[in-house]
Amino acid sequence: MSLLEIKNLHVRVDGNEILKGVNLRLNAGEVHSIMGPNGSGKSTLAQVLARRESYEVSGGEVLFNGKDLLAMKPEEAACEGLFLAFQYPVEIPGVSNAYFLRSAVNAIHKYRGEDEVDAMDFLPKLRKEMKLLEMDEKFLNRSVNEAFSGGEKKRNEILQMAALAPKLAILDETDSGLDIDALKVVAKGVNAMRSPERAFLVITHYQRLLNYIVPDYVHVLVDGRIVRSGGPELALQLEESGYANVGTASTPTRKNASGTPAAGAV
Amino acid sequence: MGASNVASAMQTPEAYAEAFSGLEKEAAGRELAWLRNLREKGFARFSEVGFPTLRDEDWRFTNVAPIAQTPFRLARNGRGVPASGEIARFFMRGAACTLVFVDGRFARGLSAAGTLARGVTAASLAEALAKNPEAIEPHLGRYLNIERDAFCALNTAFIEDGAYIHLAKNVVLEAPIQLLFVSTPRDFPAVSHPRNLIVAEESSQATIVEDYVSLGGKALCNTATELVAGDNSAVAHVMIEREDAEAFNISTLRIQQGRAADVASHSVLIGGALVRNNVHPVLGGEGGECLLNGLFVGGDRQHLDNYMLVEHASPHCGSRQFYNGILAGHAHGVFHGRIIVHKDAQKTDAKQTNRNLLLSDTAQIDTKPQLEIYADDVKCTHGATIGQIEEGALFYLRSRGIDEASARRLLLMAFANECLDRMKEGPARTHVERLIHEYVAGVTGVIASEASQAAVGERS
Ligand SMILES: Nc1ncnc2c1ncn2[C@@H]1O[C@H](COP(=O)(O)OP(=O)(O)OP(=O)(O)O)[C@@H](O)[C@H]1O
Ligand SMILES: [Mg+2]
Numbered sequence: 001m002s003l004l005e006i007k008n009l010h011v012r013v014d015g016n017e018i019l020k021g022v023n024l025r026l027n028a029g030e031v032h033s034i035m036g037p038n039g040s041g042k043s044t045l046a047q048v049l050a051r052r053e054s055y056e057v058s059g060g061e062v063l064f065n066g067k068d069l070l071a072m073k074p075e076e077a078a079c080e081g082l083f084l085a086f087q088y089p090v091e092i093p094g095v096s097n098a099y100f101l102r103s104a105v106n107a108i109h110k111y112r113g114e115d116e117v118d119a120m121d122f123l124p125k126l127r128k129e130m131k132l133l134e135m136d137e138k139f140l141n142r143s144v145n146e147a148f149s150g151g152e153k154k155r156n157e158i159l160q161m162a163a164l165a166p167k168l169a170i171l172d173e174t175d176s177g178l179d180i181d182a183l184k185v186v187a188k189g190v191n192a193m194r195s196p197e198r199a200f201l202v203i204t205h206y207q208r209l210l211n212y213i214v215p216d217y218v219h220v221l222v223d224g225r226i227v228r229s230g231g232p233e234l235a236l237q238l239e240e241s242g243y244a245n246v247g248t249a250s251t252p253t254r255k256n257a258s259g260t261p262a263a264g265a266v
Numbered sequence: 267m268g269a270s271n272v273a274s275a276m277q278t279p280e281a282y283a284e285a286f287s288g289l290e291k292e293a294a295g296r297e298l299a300w301l302r303n304l305r306e307k308g309f310a311r312f313s314e315v316g317f318p319t320l321r322d323e324d325w326r327f328t329n330v331a332p333i334a335q336t337p338f339r340l341a342r343n344g345r346g347v348p349a350s351g352e353i354a355r356f357f358m359r360g361a362a363c364t365l366v367f368v369d370g371r372f373a374r375g376l377s378a379a380g381t382l383a384r385g386v387t388a389a390s391l392a393e394a395l396a397k398n399p400e401a402i403e404p405h406l407g408r409y410l411n412i413e414r415d416a417f418c419a420l421n422t423a424f425i426e427d428g429a430y431i432h433l434a435k436n437v438v439l440e441a442p443i444q445l446l447f448v449s450t451p452r453d454f455p456a457v458s459h460p461r462n463l464i465v466a467e468e469s470s471q472a473t474i475v476e477d478y479v480s481l482g483g484k485a486l487c488n489t490a491t492e493l494v495a496g497d498n499s500a501v502a503h504v505m506i507e508r509e510d511a512e513a514f515n516i517s518t519l520r521i522q523q524g525r526a527a528d529v530a531s532h533s534v535l536i537g538g539a540l541v542r543n544n545v546h547p548v549l550g551g552e553g554g555e556c557l558l559n560g561l562f563v564g565g566d567r568q569h570l571d572n573y574m575l576v577e578h579a580s581p582h583c584g585s586r587q588f589y590n591g592i593l594a595g596h597a598h599g600v601f602h603g604r605i606i607v608h609k610d611a612q613k614t615d616a617k618q619t620n621r622n623l624l625l626s627d628t629a630q631i632d633t634k635p636q637l638e639i640y641a642d643d644v645k646c647t648h649g650a651t652i653g654q655i656e657e658g659a660l661f662y663l664r665s666r667g668i669d670e671a672s673a674r675r676l677l678l679m680a681f682a683n684e685c686l687d688r689m690k691e692g693p694a695r696t697h698v699e700r701l702i703h704e705y706v707a708g709v710t711g712v713i714a715s716e717a718s719q720a721a722v723g724e725r726s
């Protein structure tokens with residue numbers, strides 16, 4: 001069973017069809033990248049998967065771990081193990097980062113019938129992650145994302161991902177606006193979490209990120225459809241020739257012949 | 267204000283005149299000519315203007331007809347004293363002492379005397395008038411303006427009891443004093459007029475908490491406090507209105523600040539049907555600082571009105587007003603922030619911010635800044651916002667596994683915490699924090715279930 005299976009997904013926003021039949025399959029342990037021009041629907045896909053209610057699903061089906069993802073509320077999807085690192089993380093004045101993280105982890109523990117986390121265990125673990133992400137501890141006591149720089153916000157997303165340990169992490173342009181040092185730090189945080197049980201869906205505009213987080217598959221989303229899928233070399237190709245003619249050769253290819261069911265456009 | 271010249275359409279109920287002449291004969295301190303005079307002036311003024319109407323500029327958003335039309339009788343007559351078990355839950359933890367007032371009258375048996383530092387007096391005003399009237403006379407009625415507010419005039423007509431707090435020079439009181447005003451159920455609509463006098467002499471320091479609660483019944487509590495903050499004193503005053511759904515509460519806090527006095531007024535309105543919270547500081551000495559910090563949270567059909575009148579009468583003073591409102595159901599909130607900078611008050615720095623969250627389409631807020639500046643070298647800023655809980659913030663929290671009701675509560679508490687953060691840490695803040703947490707949890711519980719019902723309705 002695939003971890004995530006998107007079948008013919010159609011999504012409307014304010015009456016406009018933004019996703020026009022997306023198909024995608026991800027297995028645990030894999031890293032997939034989605035690239036595509038501005039406005040092609042990448043964030044829409046990410047937000048729909050995270051169950052943002054203002055996006056209207058007009059057709060299709062999504063199975064997450066075999067369960068109907070589209071029937072879930074955002075908090076249920078999160079508790080089932082789905083995580084979205086936002087393209088534009090939201091500022092929440094008056095709620096400290098530490099309190100927020102602990103509330104989130106506890107909510108997920110509660111959903112799974114586990115005990116609340118102990119502050120004594122939780123904080124040291126968090127501090128370790130922060131060290132890896134080269135984040136100052138003062139960010140724990142600051143309000144969530146409030147007056148964080150762009151790079152600090154992105155690191156904070158990765159910190160949340162580490163704390164919540166999801167099965168599927170969707171990173172929506174986590175690399176945008178980062179300088180190369182910050183990019184390496186974020187990539188290090190992601191790579192530290194790669195495991196056979198976990199999958200990543202990495203949305204990016206820049207091939208550069210994929211030098212550090214090497215994907216198994218690259219998909220190209222144009223105008224609400226995945227028009228092409230391939231291996232990491234596809235990203236390099238796109239970097240050179242752009243998206244203009246990408247839709248013409250749309251046979252998906254698999255990089256590794258691992259015998260897993262075909263991923264990518266069906 | 268010329269508006270008070272407008273003849274009131276509402277009558278002064280007969281009952282007030284009867285009650286007044288009754289009180290004159292038996293009230294505490296009736297042998298004091300200055301006090302009789304003060305009461306008479308108050309009653310004369312009230313008789314002249316009656317209750318305010320919506321035509322009065324200061325009362326544009328608050329209709330007191332429900333008060334004017336109710337045949338209130340003085341609660342002092344035929345009162346029953348509640349058992350101490352009934353009110354134990356209202357006591358603040360960590361208070362230096364708690365003075366209990368039942369329907370406006372001091373109840374020694376229910377109070378917790380505590381041991382107060384030398385130089386601190388916390389007593390009943392009626393007793394102080396009997397024992398030590400010369401300490402009261404220079405202050406009582408000297409600051410409160412009975413001309414501009416009919417409720418203050420009415421309160422003054424019925425001055426009899428309340429709290430008298432005195433802090434001698436240089437006295438620092440660490441723990442707060444709690445003044446607990448309990449209104450009790452009667453078989454008639456009852457009115458009480460507590461009158462408090464707080465005098466903080468030079469360089470003294472204290473926190474005073476006025477806490478209004480009720481044990482049920484239809485009641486009007488028309489309270490007034492004069493707070494005299496001497497030179498270089500530091501006084502925090504906390505007003506908590508948490509009476510039940512049938513209560514009317516009109517309060518006025520009149521603050522007179524001396525040179526370099528630092529006063530913080532914190533208002534927390536979470537109860538009552540019709541509430542008017544007047545705060546009127548006069549910065550009367552150079553270098554004074556005044557913080558007016560408030561939170562009002564209403565649901566159902568609560569009406570919560572905050573009327574601020576900040577008068578800068580001396581140079582180099584600063585005032586900061588921060589009021590946050592959360593309104594659900596059919597609640598109606600008002601924030602009226604008036605700043606007057608007098609001619610000589612150069613280098614005034616006055617700031618005013620009112621932020622509001624409306625949790626339903628039927629909740630309402632009226633917010634009105636009013637700046638009157640007669641000095642030329644001043645800095646005055648004001649701003650107001652009205653918004654809803656942000657969908658983006660809600661989604662962000664939910665996307666991390668936090669359920670919708672908890673996410674809403676978290677965002678509301680964060681909004682409320684802006685006010686709590688302006689209070690110094692200590693028992694008073696802890697007390698307020700607990701009350702707000704309980705109340706917000708209750709209000710948002712209702713909201714969350716309304717929202718989820720709406721969502722179900724849409725889907726089907
Ligand atoms: N609330 C909305 N109302 C109307 N149109 C919207 C709304 N949100 C998104 N869109 C439109 O949907 C399309 C897809 O937007 P989306 O954010 O998914 O693109 P994207 O691929 O993530 O782009 P980018 O690379 O710039 O982040 C765009 O044309 C955008 O203008
Ligand atoms: Mg995007």
